[in-house]
Amino acid sequence: MKQIEGNEAILDNPMVDIATYLFLEDIADKQGAAGMNNYLMSLAYSLARSMPEEEYTSWESFVDAVVKGESILSAFEKVNAVSQYCMVTVESPFLRGWKEYTKRIGEFPRIHKEVAEYYNSRITPTAIETGDIIIQTYRKAAAEKITVEGKKVRVAHIATVSPDGSKKIAPEEWLPILLEKAQISKTQLNMILRNNAAVWIVYPSQ
Amino acid sequence: MLDIALVSLIQDMSEKAGVEGTIQYWLRVGENLAKRMGKEAYMGWPSFNVALREGRTAFSIEGNVVALTDLAITDVDGDVVGYIYALEKCVFEPTILRVRYSVGQLPKADKQIADEYNMTYRDIAVCNFCIIHVKFREEVAKNITIAGQPLEALHLADRGFTGDTKIDEENLNKIGINKEYVRSLLRNYACVFALVMKGARLKGEVSEE
Numbered sequence: 333m334k335q336i337e338g339n340e341a342i343l344d345n346p347m348v349d350i351a352t353y354l355f356l357e358d359i360a361d362k363q364g365a366a367g368m369n370n371y372l373m374s375l376a377y378s379l380a381r382s383m384p385e386e387e388y389t390s391w392e393s394f395v396d397a398v399v400k401g402e403s404i405l406s407a408f409e410k411v412n413a414v415s416q417y418c419m420v421t422v423e424s425p426f427l428r429g430w431k432e433y434t435k436r437i438g439e440f441p442r443i444h445k446e447v448a449e450y451y452n453s454r455i456t457p458t459a460i461e462t463g464d465i466i467i468q469t470y471r472k473a474a475a476e477k478i479t480v481e482g483k484k485v486r487v488a489h490i491a492t493v494s495p496d497g498s499k500k501i502a503p504e505e506w507l508p509i510l511l512e513k514a515q516i517s518k519t520q521l522n523m524i525l526r527n528n529a530a531v532w533i534v535y536p537s538q
Numbered sequence: 539m540l541d542i543a544l545v546s547l548i549q550d551m552s553e554k555a556g557v558e559g560t561i562q563y564w565l566r567v568g569e570n571l572a573k574r575m576g577k578e579a580y581m582g583w584p585s586f587n588v589a590l591r592e593g594r595t596a597f598s599i600e601g602n603v604v605a606l607t608d609l610a611i612t613d614v615d616g617d618v619v620g621y622i623y624a625l626e627k628c629v630f631e632p633t634i635l636r637v638r639y640s641v642g643q644l645p646k647a648d649k650q651i652a653d654e655y656n657m658t659y660r661d662i663a664v665c666n667f668c669i670i671h672v673k674f675r676e677e678v679a680k681n682i683t684i685a686g687q688p689l690e691a692l693h694l695a696d697r698g699f700t701g702d703t704k705i706d707e708e709n710l711n712k713i714g715i716n717k718e719y720v721r722s723l724l725r726n727y728a729c730v731f732a733l734v735m736k737g738a739r740l741k742g743e744v745s746e747e
Contacts, residue, residue, distance in 0.1 A: 342636050344541040345629040347571075347599045351670050352544040354574070355567045371547070379546040382641050407640045408539035425539035436599055437574045466543050 349429030350437060353444075356462055360443045365450040368443070372465040373455075380473030383407070387479040391416065391536070394480045398534070404474045405487075405534070409467070414524060414531075418490075418514035421530040426463030430495045452500070458489040460500045467530075468492075475534065483536040490514060490531040491521065499525060541633040542640060548666060549645035557647070557654045561669055564651070568673030572596070578682045583618060586684050590623070596678045600671070602626040604727070611713045613738045620734030622694070622715070624727035630667040631728070634699050662706050664698030671729075679733060692732040697724045712742040 360368040383404040388394035395413050397403040405411070410422045424430070433440065440461070448459040459465050468489055475487040490510050491501040501521075502510055511518060514533045524531055551560045575596040580586040587605040589595045597603050604624050611620035637644055651666035663669055672693050679691035692709040703724055710717055713732050723730050734740065 342632050342639075344632050344636060345601060347601075347629045347671070347674070348541040348544060348633050348667065350599070351567050351571055351667075351674075352540045352547075354570050355544070355547070355563065358563060358566055358570065371550070375543055375547040375550050378550050379543065379641070382546070382645075384642075408542065429540040432599075463540065467539065 344428060346429075346432035346436065350433050353429065353433055353437075353440075353462075357441060357443060360447065365443065365447045368447045368462070369450050369454075369465060372447070372451075372462060373469045376466045376469035377473050380404075380470050380477065383474055383477060385477045385479075389481065391480055394478070394485070395534075404477065405471060405485075407474075408470075412528075414520075415515035417533045417535050418516055419532050419534055420524055420528040421467075421532070422528055424463065424493075424495055424529040425467060427495050427529070430463070456489055456502075458492050458500050458502055460492050460494040460498055464492050464500075464530075471532065480536055486535055486537050488513070488533050488535075490533065491525055492530050493525055493528065495529075501525075542637055545633060545637050545641075545645060545648070548651065549647045552647035552651060557650050558658075560647070560651055560666075561655050561659070564666065564669040565673050568670040569677050571670070572674050572677030572681060575599070575678060576681065579686075580682070580684045582685055583621065586682070587621070596681065597623075597675070600625055600629050600675075606723075609715070611732060611734055611740070614741055615739075619738035619740070620689075620713070620732055622713075622730060622732050624723055625729040625731075626727055628665075628696070628699065628728035629671055630665050631699060633667075634665075656704075660693075660706070662693055662696065662704045664696050664702055664704055668696060675731060680736075684735065687735040687737075689733050690736040692734065694730045694732055695720045695724055696729040697727075712740050714741045 356368060359371050386403060398406045398411050399413050409425045412420050412422060414420055444461045448461050448464060451459045451465045456468060459468060471487045475485040478485040488510060491499060493499050511521060513535055521531060578595060587607060590597060590603055590605055604626065606622045606624055609622040610618045613619045634644060648666045652663040655663045655669050662672060675691045679689040682689050692712065693706050694709055695703060695705040697703045705717055705720060707717060710720060720730055
């Protein structure tokens with residue numbers, strides 16, 4: 333959430349948010365879950381492409397920029413660092429749109445979850461609904477534009493919590509590796525998930 | 539983030555489906571949005587205007603819509619058949635600012651889509667989102683009845699982020715409002731429109747006959 337006009341945050345208009353959801357549903361009607369998934373990923377890639385490149389001289393300064401909202405990785409979400417590599421998104425960047433849709437239109441159609449299942453089966457199994465596909469693809473694509481100490485940054489997702497409280501955690505067989513990289517235990521992960529919207533890791537490429 | 543994703547999608551869409559294809563998508567989104575909001579019925583204009591002020595009508599999704607109750611629209615018999623309404627802030631303005639401060643520039647497609655719409659449909663769009671917005675308003679009006687009569691929305695004027703304005707003179711003539719007066723309303727408001735009872739014998743329409 334940007335804070336530019338004085339100290340007031342510039343909040344998106346509910347009509348624009350809901351129109352976006354309906355637009356995506358329209359695409360899904362015509363092209364199915366696969367087509368919608370392609371559109372979501374494609375728009376996240378274009379968004380990342382339009383962002384400037386970044387370079388940092390140390391990992392600490394990079395994490396600091398992410399937490400302060402100065403990096404392209406935190407341009408659309410409030411991020412906290414739990415450890416050197418483990419990041420948490422405090423509130424889903426789609427929460428406002430989600431609330432407005434449920435308030436003014438009603439329950440989300442099933443397609444938003446179906447497309448996430450499609451994404452989970454083919455890309456990374458940590459999405460619950462359409463918004464997660466956008467943000468997860470964006471994070472990965474944006475990370476490729478960041479260099480820390482001469483190395484590219486990589487992103488991997490551990491878990492997501494939907495505004496309705498449903499959770500999606502990476503498969504059991506992946507979890508030990510991801511948690512080791514994140515430097516947190518499984519219990520700590522569950523603790524973090526109580527009051528955050530996503531847990532993900534950033535790490536330098538080898 | 540959803541609004542910024544939409545802006546990103548605009549460029550993508552216009553490259554894949556073409557500018558005309560995107561306009562068709564936008565028109566459908568405006569129509570679907572109105573359909574999904576459901577129907578409303580009011581006893582009379584005062585109850586509708588109160589509901590509007592309290593943010594209870596489908597129009598309230600746009601933001602703060604003000605009923606300019608001093609600007610009642612009358613039919614040939616002098617009966618009140620509608621009012622002029624004004625939207626304080628363009629629905630797309632926060633998105634424009636958020637894009638400006640997180641991504642940079644709006645994609646070229648924004649202007650291309652608006653220009654194409656202005657040339658081929660009606661010359662009223664100041665940005666691509668006007669296409670969804672105007673269609674939404676027209677469709678919502680059909681779903682609202684006042685004293686059993688459905689409404690009709692007449693778009694009158696709008697002001698873009700950079701100060702450019704568009705005025706629909708044909709609709710102004712229908713309700714008999716002076717162009718310069720509407721222009722002066724745009725100093726305080728982003729968008730001005732009229733809601734009238736469908737089928738009302740407006741002075742401008744009758745004089746044309």
